[in-house]
Amino acid sequence: MGHFTELLRSLNNLKLLAAIGRSGGDLSSIADLVDNFLDSPQMADCVRRFRAQPGGAELMDGRYPPLQPNIEALRQLPQGSLGQRYAELITSLGYDPEFFRPRPVNSEAQWLTQRIATTHDIHHVVSGFGTGPQGETGVLAITAAQIGFPAYVLLTSAAGLASFRFQLERFEGISTAIAHGQAIARQAHCLALTRWEEGWDKPISQWRQELGITDAAEHEPYGLAAQLP
Numbered sequence: 001m002g003h004f005t006e007l008l009r010s011l012n013n014l015k016l017l018a019a020i021g022r023s024g025g026d027l028s029s030i031a032d033l034v035d036n037f038l039d040s041p042q043m044a045d046c047v048r049r050f051r052a053q054p055g056g057a058e059l060m061d062g063r064y065p066p067l068q069p070n071i072e073a074l075r076q077l078p079q080g081s082l083g084q085r086y087a088e089l090i091t092s093l094g095y096d097p098e099f100f101r102p103r104p105v106n107s108e109a110q111w112l113t114q115r116i117a118t119t120h121d122i123h124h125v126v127s128g129f130g131t132g133p134q135g136e137t138g139v140l141a142i143t144a145a146q147i148g149f150p151a152y153v154l155l156t157s158a159a160g161l162a163s164f165r166f167q168l169e170r171f172e173g174i175s176t177a178i179a180h181g182q183a184i185a186r187q188a189h190c191l192a193l194t195r196w197e198e199g200w201d202k203p204i205s206q207w208r209q210e211l212g213i214t215d216a217a218e219h220e221p222y223g224l225a226a227q228l229p
Contacts, residue, residue: 053147126207180220
């Protein structure tokens with residue numbers, strides 16, 4: 001029965017990856033892919049890796065809440081602070097700050113999934129990756145490498161393979177962004193563990209120093225700075 005369940009999951013993953021590819025990154029299909037892993041062996045291993053991080057078990061057992069940002073309040077914070085830069089990203093690109101799918105957080109897998117989903121755009125700001133295809137793949141590579149979040153592992157691998165096979169002109173940029181994200185993952189404190197809400201007013205430069213991000217992607221072709229006013 002277990003093998004059959006995993007076969008069905010794999011087939012559904014392929015269907016969802018095809019839908020994401022056709023749509024150029026439809027958020028609903030991405031959320032479906034994320035949810036398809038909730039009760040998987042891969043997600044169980046991701047939870048194990050998260051709990052093994054210093055402070056991970058405490059954060060998870062306490063069900064530290066998913067992000068609920070007040071964008072208007074964050075916009076009033078000092079220029080260059082995490083909150084101000086995050087609000088700038090959300091508003092300048094026309095994002096809905098609550099685009100993420102509501103989920104219960106009763107199980108460890110549900111809580112970790114929702115925490116990662118709600119803080120994903122903060123990872124863009126702190127790491128410096130943009131929100132285009134290359135930057136998106138780079139920022140996903142960080143969480144994929146640090147804790148093996150299943151949907152991000154699959155999306156990162158699929159982006160590299162698809163560009164190599166079908167869009168060779170994009171392969172160099174995608175593969176470089178993935179390598180950059182993996183380098184940040186190795187050098188930095190686990191981003192999924194970070195209590196961003198306790199330091200909205202802290203400058204991005206200070207966050208990067210504290211997290212150990214010495215090579216942010218901001219000034220690369222796929223960096224966030226090129227996309228913001």
